[in-house]
Amino acid sequence: MLKISLPDGSVREMPKGSTPADVAAAIGPGLAKAAIAARVDGELVDLSRPFTGDAALALVTSRDEAEALDLARHDFAHVLAEAVQSLFPGTQITFGPSTDDGFYYDFAPKGRQFTDDDLPAIEAEMRRIISADKPLRREAIERDELIAQWRAAGESFKAEWAAELPQGEELSVYHSGNDWYDMCRGPHLPSTGKLDPAAFKLTRVSGAYWRGDQNNAMLSRIYGTGWLNKKQLEAHLVRLEEAGKRDHRKLGQEMDLFHLQAEAHGSVFWHPNGFKVWRELEAYMRRAIDAADYKEVKTPQIMDARQWEQSGHWGKYRENMFVIPDEVPNVDDVGPVISGEADWMALKPMNCPAHVLIFRQGIKSYRDLPLRIYENGCCHRNEPHGALHGLMRVRQFTQDDAHIFCREDQIVEEVRSFCALADRVYKDFGFTYAIKLALRPENRFGSEEMWDQAETELRHAVAAAGLNTAEYGWAELPGEGAFYAPKLEWHLTDAIGRTWQVGTIQSDRVLPERLDASYVGEDGGKHRPVMLHRAIFGSYERFIGILIEHFAGKLPVWLAPVQAVVAPIVSEVDGYAREVASQLKAAGIRVESDLRNEKINYKVREHSLAKVPHLLVVGKREAEEGTVAIRTLGEERQRFMPLAEAITMLQGEATPPDLRA
């Protein structure tokens, strides 16, 4: 007999060969029905997996939501694969995991790729398989035998994969009924009928490279979202819809902030409203860097290719650079082809080399360090076309970029104080964040010792700032550093839980070396400074995009392009409305007046949709009393107050957070 201990401390004796399902049945029919998997000695396994000895057992039911969701999504992926192979014979299966909100499966289709139009039929077939309540049965199988089976079945991707698993390893396949199986580690639900046929939806198709490598075959990926029940699915679809309403591209158009067009694709046309937000951010950042003893500079947009060669960008980054010939073209030659030998220039993709060139002017002493050089640096990068996305990924952008030149022994303190500065900034905008350390990538400059040292310093600095904790989502990301330095990364969490990588600080010894930056030390000798690359917003474009989505367009008053609109009810009080507007303007409020011959309902609607924070309505009563009726965005009530009081209130709200008492 086996001794099976349960979470409540009790122990059950079970015959050899029995399974978690047998224990569930022994406890009661209700539990037997509710159980979907088992945790045996901490490991999640099938209900039908026989015990191999005495064990601690915890039965998993749909109340264990995290496990249940993952199991269900994994099963949905299998059902999807089975459905596709049944509808499209000859399609090869490859790989299909669960995701944060559902699942996907990658197929190598026969003939053509799948399209959205295929989804309804596949969904219907999936529902049929679920309704058929097919038992999911695990079978252990020896590796070479499975490879032979996959080859015989024409499943070359599966065979390739199995062939890379260790020789002689026992693998497992899961059978769905008697007519379909897939290689899988498991575990799975006992049968397809445990899935709710109304709790999933196929959402889109896309291409995906086999094993994520663009040199490999392009597969056809089908995405779905999957849940435990219909209610959860519907709640998820509502969340998607809400997220769609925050889309900065849509809000940017509605609020007349900016536009993009084909003739300058990947570059932003900032409209007057959008640029007001930009200017407010720029002013905020200037106050921050002035207070932190940075020196602001402005450097050339275009530099000679030889300079980029020396910095290493020509070798490592040229694919992403806009390169132009350095010659005055003969007017007659200016046509589709520019021929002849040309020296090359390139638009800067980064500001760092230019900042080193400023550092190099004149002799620097150790007394000058740390020297913090800041620039609102406009960079151009020729990004892969498929990567462009609204304000989030553009080809021309402006970074809040700075480079701190310092001695080795100043690194930890500089990084620590940067952490404090970044913390202050993100809190001013209402974000929480996580910090990650991106470690050396494969494609890199510099020695192993240098990377060891740089990575260790950043770890120390984060520890000194007390940020290497779970609270700050501390994690290390192997292989994700820049080609010249490891990076600390700040990942913001927005109002609906999405994360955005914005800020970074990187400790770099490569560029000072390549561009021969040096300072005179206390010993009178020449020394190499370390260069810390750092940004907080990342880029103005992207940061504004994130702000728009975070606030769903309802920017805080200090950032709102138009902070208040004065709207008279009858034209008789236009004069008073003008007076109100002019007093607000004199008080530094970004105000507009809406004197159009429209009903107040119309004006309320229009300015609400435009997300103006405060609408100041004035009628005969207000004009007589010298008051205003304030309607604040998102509220239906009105507040009546004397004009002077309203001005004080608006001034308070319009004060940037760093200037508040």
Next chain:
RNA sequence: GCCGCUUUAGCUCAGUCGGUAGAGCACAUCAUUCGUAAUGAUGGGGUCAGAGGUUCGAAUCCUCUAAGCGGCACCA
């Protein structure tokens, strides 16, 4: 760059079987002076993304190009 889809008025979109382009909003003019999410009437506005092809005839079918969207890959 790769896979799929899309592109019609300033915006959102309709346009059947290939027969010569429509709505709402916006805009303009006129009327209306109104108390918190759309006042009414009238009017102007289109090389149907671009190029080529099939056809008596193309927004519609085919090819190419460009851009956009969703992913993949990329992301200092």
